[in-house]
Amino acid sequence: AHQAPDILSSTFAADPYAAYRIMRDEFPLIWHEPMQSYLISRYEDVERAFREPVFTSDNYDWQLEPVHGRTILQMSGREHSVRRALVAPAFRGRTLDEQFLPVIERNARELIDGFRASGSADLVADFATRFPVNVIADMLGLDKSDFEKFHGWYTSIIAFLGNLSQDAEVAEAGLRTREEFAAYMLPIIRERRENPGGDLLSTLCRAEVEGTRMSDEDIKAFCSLLLAAGGETTDKAIASIFKNLLAHPEQLSAVRADRGLIPRAFAETLRYSPPVHMIMRQPSEDVTLSGGVVPAGSTITCLIGAANRDGQRYADPETFDIFREDLATTTAFSAAADHLAFALGRHFCVGALLAKAEVEAGVGQLLDAMPDLRLQEGFTPAEQGVFTRGPDALPVEFTPAV
Numbered sequence: 001a002h003q004a005p006d007i008l009s010s011t012f013a014a015d016p017y018a019a020y021r022i023m024r025d026e027f028p029l030i031w032h033e034p035m036q037s038y039l040i041s042r043y044e045d046v047e048r049a050f051r052e053p054v055f056t057s058d059n060y061d062w063q064l065e066p067v068h069g070r071t072i073l074q075m076s077g078r079e080h081s082v083r084r085a086l087v088a089p090a091f092r093g094r095t096l097d098e099q100f101l102p103v104i105e106r107n108a109r110e111l112i113d114g115f116r117a118s119g120s121a122d123l124v125a126d127f128a129t130r131f132p133v134n135v136i137a138d139m140l141g142l143d144k145s146d147f148e149k150f151h152g153w154y155t156s157i158i159a160f161l162g163n164l165s166q167d168a169e170v171a172e173a174g175l176r177t178r179e180e181f182a183a184y185m186l187p188i189i190r191e192r193r194e195n196p197g198g199d200l201l202s203t204l205c206r207a208e209v210e211g212t213r214m215s216d217e218d219i220k221a222f223c224s225l226l227l228a229a230g231g232e233t234t235d236k237a238i239a240s241i242f243k244n245l246l247a248h249p250e251q252l253s254a255v256r257a258d259r260g261l262i263p264r265a266f267a268e269t270l271r272y273s274p275p276v277h278m279i280m281r282q283p284s285e286d287v288t289l290s291g292g293v294v295p296a297g298s299t300i301t302c303l304i305g306a307a308n309r310d311g312q313r314y315a316d317p318e319t320f321d322i323f324r325e326d327l328a329t330t331t332a333f334s335a336a337a338d339h340l341a342f343a344l345g346r347h348f349c350v351g352a353l354l355a356k357a358e359v360e361a362g363v364g365q366l367l368d369a370m371p372d373l374r375l376q377e378g379f380t381p382a383e384q385g386v387f388t389r390g391p392d393a394l395p396v397e398f399t400p401a402v
């Protein structure tokens with residue numbers, strides 16, 4: 001018999017997947033006193049928490065409001081559906097394909113051109129961290145040379161959200177970020193209302209659904225969410241794809257030979273090593289989950305990394321296999337996705353198709369530029385983080401392509 005794992009412990013941080021196994025098997029429902037939250041780890045429970053409307057996102061308000069202001073993540077019901085409809089069209093269909101795909105491809109090229117001739121790079125610092133932020137900044141029509149600012153802001157927002165042990169400095173930095181971001185964005189938003197262009201910010205200024213439009217404050221909050229939700233996550237996803245493929249050379253060769261396999265490598269990476277590990281929900285009535293009853297109004301932390309390796313759902317769940325048959329890659333980017341890395345249901349990631357487009361362009365171009373990609377001699381990749389998780393460095397070498 002084991003003890004219930006503590007997700008604030010260093011053992012957990014070193015290998016959450018070992019703890020997740022114990023949780024799924026023996027402690028599917030844990031009350032975590034310091035976090036004031038229930039922890040759930042089984043696929044069937046997490047899936048229900050995402051899909052069933054009784055599990056609200058109300059408890060995000062106190063968590064997200066201080067850093068972002070009010071965003072669609074905290075909303076439910078009609079408020080959520082109208083507000084989501086204001087922003088969602090920009091991230092799919094023709095707008096994505098015709099307006100933003102060229103932006104994505106150009107940004108991948110620009111970064112790769114910075115190191116392709118040198119024969120070495122850190123795929124995290126030189127590419128994965130910069131690429132999604134540059135893309136969002138470019139989409140919004142912001143100045144990409146402010147990368148250091150954007151990166152600093154979203155890093156402190158993510159630290160604030162993942163501040164499970166309630167460190168005072170981390171909390172203060174998060175609050176300061178909200179002020180700094182507002183001081184940066186609000187004048188740009190006002191200016192863009194006066195002089196609209198073809199960028200996403202101008203689109204958000206104009207957007208109208210059922211008579212509702214976004215205020216300057218709404219747009220600022222959404223941009224703040226975009227930076228954090230679209231930067232940190234895609235960063236981790238791209239780094240993790242390479243970490244996983246480098247650890248499985250035969251799968252790397254297969255993807256190199258057939259770029260059509262990139263979506264599979266992406267979907268399997270999201271299952272096996274999801275960028276976001278913890279998502280909160282709050283039941284509006286008492287609910288019965290594996291392991292007992294969770295009272296109305298309490299906080300539930302859904303452990304995505306645990307659910308995604310549930311043996312009840314996936315065969316051989318601890319194996320990274322882009323060819324697995326039980327991963328519905330064809331539907332992985334609709335609300336019917338089966339791995340839980342993008343959540344499911346009403347809050348299913350708005351940026352999923354954008355993320356997929358970024359990964360296809362970024363990974364494809366990197367493979368072209370690095371014909372014999374290998375990890376730097378003697379380097380063993382490690383993962384960092386418990387709220388979001390991914391490799392913090394991935395130094396690689398390659399023969400520069402001509």
Ligand code: HEM
Pocket residue numbers: 057072073074084136225226229230231233234237274275276279280340341342343346347348349350351352354355
């Ligand atoms: C929602 C993960 C990329 C924007 C979510 C949620 C997850 C998630 C788990 C649900 C949160 C919840 O229910 O509480 C990811 C992952 C990504 C990714 C793993 C990359 C691999 C992006 C990108 C953008 C984005 C590129 C946009 C630029 C959003 C937004 C929401 C969201 C706006 C809120 C949707 C709502 O509340 O209705 N994402 N995301 N994400 N994501 Fe993503």
